[in-house]
Amino acid sequence: MKKQTALFERIGEKLRLERIATEIRNMSMDNITKTKSGHTGGSLSVTDILTALYFGRIYNPRERRLENVLNYDPCDPLWEGRDRVLMSKGHAAPALYATLAKAGFFDCQVLKIYRKIDSPLEGHPAMFQVLNQGRERGTRGVDFSTGSLGHGFSVAAGIALHAKIYGYDYDVYSILGDGELQEGMPWEACMTIANKGLTRFCAFVDYNHLQVDGSVDEINQLEPLEKKFKAFNWEVRTIDGHDFYEILDVLAYFKLKRATRTKPLMVIANTVKGKGVKEIEGDFKYHAVPLTLEQLENASKVFLRRMEEIDQELPKYPYKVPIKEIVKESPPPLPDNLQDIISRNPSGQYNAPTATRIGYGNCLTRLGEYRRLFVFNADLEGACGTSAFCKNYPERAANPADRRSINVGIQECNMMSMAAGMASCGKIPVVNTFGIFSTGRAWEMVRQDISYPHLNVKIIGSHTGIALGEYGVSHQAIEDVGVMRCLPNIVVIEPSDAIQADRLFEKVLLYDGPVYYRIGRNPTPLIYVNGNDFGVEPVLDFEIGKGVLVREGEDWTIIGSGPVLCEALKVAQMARESVQVIDMPTIEPLDEDLIVKAALKTKRIATVQDHYKNGGLNDAVLRIIAKNRLQVEFHSIALSGFGESGSPKDLYEKYGLSASKIMEQLGLTPK
């Protein structure tokens, strides 16, 4: 009798899910057609997987009860212990939205305003966030913004890492498209999720074999796909992505065998693009083409008929098994004691030329006990100044609570998006690599996953400027400030000496929002120290958004950011003219008042930065001048193109950043 019951319940479960999936298909197709916009085929192919995740239940034989596949609460979309679902194939948003509506996150009526202006349903999923003053943003139920392929998988990796480090008990699911796997970025995450032992991770590939321009196999085949994932150290199952028995079985395996599984689980789900709408099944042309009203009508008839059929059938398969209640347990919140830690760990003494990366690293180290801090590296741990922190809080620390760093090896894109995932869980990731890679290689990750959702990630760019020297052009970041200023929401800071790099980073950590911190490789002179070479009165309290008037003057103002400020200070010492010098560590947002004051005082303003002539400090200052209609003579000292290999000193001389060359360009007279 027991076996019969189990079979009955299984059939009942399948029918129940099929009914929900059919309803979801109906809603999403209606949605797309009425909006006249949206991704049709890929929404249909993924629906059964989503349905199984959000509505499926598996039988736990040990506990003798059913468990929801996914632990979530539609009334509490930000419950930090919830399981996460990352739709890496973000264009299937209609399916996700219909699923979330059905699951109770929001009213089904909202689906009607998909892709409309002022709608909470964006074309691609927008992360649900509650901002200051309780203002809501994005879509309830969406765990992270996706749309650009590859990112969701890496973000998911970061969220899974978060659970492991900070003691959370949730699972992470990521749904990938097949075309998406032609991207390199998912293979970074693939490698890392497995190698870092993130076993509470289940990914699905919606393997419908079609992409925008045609067949995946013809364009750039993925086969042998199973072998690829196995070679990347995943456990792999291949299933029929439209068979609820198979989907549930694999989910049951994932959840119930948690204690014995040693690898993350990759489920290759063979699916049919357009599944459920017979006339478009397997037709790649329906990637982003809505059904016509007529096609929708026909499809709806089929859907509704099936739903009716199931409504007749379902009562024959009643449930008699208890279901597990959702229990909301979380680890105790971490103390918000950064200010206290700062007070107890003031910056140390500096007395010799020191690289700004060392100053930054010292700050990171002395504030390391702040448990929200998590440090990411991509094989440049020491180079970026984080050795001491990583020694105190190594990846494999004996005490799990101390494992607050990770080295993912050479993969900046995955690293950046993992950090974004961790920030979405309320931690403060500090991401380290050379500036050319953090702002260049991973630019689009910063844009989509940090800038857009305004997440609290601290992006370090080391070894910047031609001041890097001998490495040469490939590594000398001279566009990093510019490309970061091109992004909304990113605060851009370049400290001018190691002391400032150290002390200002406190403020960077206290600030709630993304920051790009530009630092250098080679030792540079100290400015903010007693007895410095420049006659500067040391200031020791730095604020984000505030410049520092380091030297008074009447005729000229030179505004500089970064260690090249020393050259500006030398200019002021060498010139007959009276030159005031302003240190402007925060380039975005600029200290407008200070600039205006300076412009009103001296009629000549020059900016100097170890940066290409477009996009940097010069452009930022020029905008302030224009905005305030200041009548000044403006000069920009910057690089006119790429540098080359050489000593920093030789390079500054050749490329016009040395004090003497600056004086020449500005037409100043030596004393």
Place this chain on the structure above:
Amino acid sequence: MKKQTALFERIGEKLRLERIATEIRNMSMDNITKTKSGHTGGSLSVTDILTALYFGRIYNPRERRLENVLNYDPCDPLWEGRDRVLMSKGHAAPALYATLAKAGFFDCQVLKIYRKIDSPLEGHPAMFQVLNQGRERGTRGVDFSTGSLGHGFSVAAGIALHAKIYGYDYDVYSILGDGELQEGMPWEACMTIANKGLTRFCAFVDYNHLQVDGSVDEINQLEPLEKKFKAFNWEVRTIDGHDFYEILDVLAYFKLKRATRTKPLMVIANTVKGKGVKEIEGDFKYHAVPLTLEQLENASKVFLRRMEEIDQELPKYPYKVPIKEIVKESPPPLPDNLQDIISRNPSGQYNAPTATRIGYGNCLTRLGEYRRLFVFNADLEGACGTSAFCKNYPERAANPADRRSINVGIQECNMMSMAAGMASCGKIPVVNTFGIFSTGRAWEMVRQDISYPHLNVKIIGSHTGIALGEYGVSHQAIEDVGVMRCLPNIVVIEPSDAIQADRLFEKVLLYDGPVYYRIGRNPTPLIYVNGNDFGVEPVLDFEIGKGVLVREGEDWTIIGSGPVLCEALKVAQMARESVQVIDMPTIEPLDEDLIVKAALKTKRIATVQDHYKNGGLNDAVLRIIAKNRLQVEFHSIALSGFGESGSPKDLYEKYGLSASKIMEQLGLTPK
């Protein structure tokens, strides 16, 4: 006797190569130590592979003679039929340079000025180029600039593709680091090289198991590496990377079995980091730490002693086998007949609102017979307007000479660098994807592989601006002009209507250098047509770097780029003030004269662009104003942040880009 001879010759070959490799090690270590800078361990581990490539000879039993492994001519470094070597692990430059010096590309003395300013030996390999007026740049013998990991492999893929398409007979070799394989980008190339049948391709992995921060296995392991490559459809051999017999055997297989091999060849070469200098062998700390003078002295002694030993041994193993001469055959040069093709294929008529991507696509199609043109797509063939071209010149055209397009699927980074590789062979690649991906996802590829070596790649960015509409933020590129302007050497163009998009692209193709072409998805009004809505006198000849005064006026100047210019024209029609309107399709470099003239005429200048407020047309114009000390009132109409999903019309209204909103912001009075 024959067998004995063969054995003798084999031993002789091994000794000969070992001597060369020892000499190369001696030179590169001397180089790094005296420079006090450079990558020690990785240069030593790769030396034997490089030696075998550049100096090795294999026996061809059918021809009964020796053949050089690599076909090259040190006196003719740009011989277009040469085999290519892409040092994707660019930091091993010292080994490459010593090899090239030994091979006769340049004098060994040059090694002494490695990484020095004004030296032809950059910190990371710089491609040899002969520019206008015969000026040389880079290092003789270096086939492509590398340094940022992952790129070289993709560039190599492009160069291999070039051979296949254009009928060249060379082989392509790429040397990868192991840590480099933690990057995702190489897996894109890996997939594509195999799937596109590029079998004249041999890659080596210098598998020394160490990276900067330690052991590859501990940081993010690559194993099982052989299985990975097999799953990506390569033929794989694993060898001892310091055993010349094994290296030569695998190279012999690669070359002699060319006709029967069906896959590219991946050679996993197990190596020892620091090989040849006993005291640092296997020590990851010597990644970028030079030997001390004392260590160098000791190492040199060992090297010189071994060289002497071999000099004693070698005469016992004389060669009696003839060696194949290098034959320089190339396909006949392609006609340089673009101007003629343009004359014979003028642009067609337009008479309804049309998307600029369609205009661009029409130009590409009508000039398609130009055989230097090669079109790249990443699964957005139709979306980017290239369907017709790709139909005429499909990837699998019956006539191989017509196969002038390729669709690599969803992998923009690999695509961009492949295009760079093809451009390095003198062809004109046109790279298509959405602007957020071409300028964002692949920004660093544009920077390293196109901007730095100033290569003739045409980068298309479609679906740009909030004018994209419903897709939403993830796809609406609003920073693309800014991030491209941050790069030296890139010409940045945004046509304002489909007619201009069509006709101006002729000039883009005629121009010798990299161009970013910004186009839009949705139909926009025609400007340059008789009877247009704006009273504009149609101009039909457009030039790069030249703006068009489309409407005269006295009080205000509005400068716009792209289809948003229509809003500026509407403003001019609606306002009581007299507004002159300038179309500025080339944003970098700007038409300085036209701007100066406008500023002298009207004292108020506004710029308008469907772009974020930093980095775009506004900043470019402001610099001209500042440079020329023009006393004007400057206004910038741009986006203050990300957009959202919605109709283009609604979005323009909400985000201040509609004519009425522009008027409001500028304080203009409606008639």
